[in-house]
Amino acid sequence: MFTPIRNVKIYEQVIEQIQGMILDGKLKKGDKLPSERDLAEQLNVSRTSVREALRSLEVIGLIECRQGEGNFVKERFENNLIEPLSIIFLLEDRNPIEILELRKIIEIETAYLAAKRITDEEIKDLKDIVERLKASKDEAESAKIDKEFHYRIAKSSGNFLIVNILNILSSLMDRYILEARKIILLTGENSEYLLNQHENIYTALSDRNPDMASLYMKKHFEMIERSIENK
Template identity: 45%
Template sequence: MSTKTPKVYDQVIEQIKNKIKNGELKKGDRLPSEREMSESLGVSRASVREALRALEVIGLVESRQGAGNYIRTNFDNSLFEPLSVMFMLQESSIEEMHDLRETLELQCARLSAKNIENNELELLTAILDRMYMAENEEESLELDIKFHYLIAKTSRNVLLINVLEVISQLMDEFIKKSRMQILHRGNTRENLLEIHENLVRALKCRDEAKAYRAMEEHFGLIRKAYGYEK
């Protein structure tokens, strides 16, 4: 086992992190100039630049030509890259990913029942209607993703949403679309539509337990289709 030896640039990163922690730096804020940081920490400007570049690489900081360095306002998942690479290095199985995703989506269903707003319910119903009319598997799949994304969003828990996004992206890379499409054929397709219908109904009644159970049914079907039942 190797442990990381602290480097000079770590001090710079630590300082920026602390300023974020104590609220001194927020999204979109300008960082102190390289000169200021180098003076306040007593480190070389090269070390400051190294740290800034690394923060830029992971998508936390952006440098604007001639205007200095800023905390990014949107993260485009760039910060998740390291996490998803680590997931890959740990050779996590698709079952492990699936378990985590299920855990998070069940909770999303519950929270959504509590927090979804009327216009969002309308949007969800519209997506469901289009799912019934979808003419090919591509379209079904796309609508399905939208449906689940909207439920996640209406959970109103940004942390949950973010972690779910990482794991979903990761799974999409592993699961070939063809496997997902199993779900959008024949019998399974009908069952799936029914389950989505139940889910919408539960959300409309603001019934957390019912929403949770509908999502549970949904994942039961997925497990069955993928052949790794609990």
């Protein structure tokens, strides 16, 4: 019997080779890749195929092309992967409430983990964020600080995947649940109440109380859900 031959395109093979170098530890964060010419020669493929592969890796967010310097493995990978999932979500015609549902699930437990793992330094930073939220008179500014607050808690969970996936979900929310804060502020809940919820979460985290941290995060998301359902 014959084994079906897998139809792998040339540029895909180039990508696989580069991924292989990363998996083998031959390429690390910030490293410079071989030049297009060298890659083409070493892999015995056309420079067009190499360029297609490099472009794709750039779009995926794994490498960056610095003009005149060459191609490098990225140092920071935050905020990638976002567009594809966002586009797919739209093509699949999904209900934006799903984004909130998953965020709620993850953030409640993230608060629990963060309360166990948060450092003194991180507590101080979080306190500053709450103070800035209190002082802010501008709603656009408050929305930004609010997002920063949730991001810092994700970071304090110490779980890289949680940070990445909450980033993706936060971007999806920005796109599909526009101005969640505005909706909340317009539906009976006032900004003082919203601020109070953030303060409660902060206090539980600074007390390193996982149960209270997740409880207050739960109440926070229940309020968001209620506001969006009632809008």
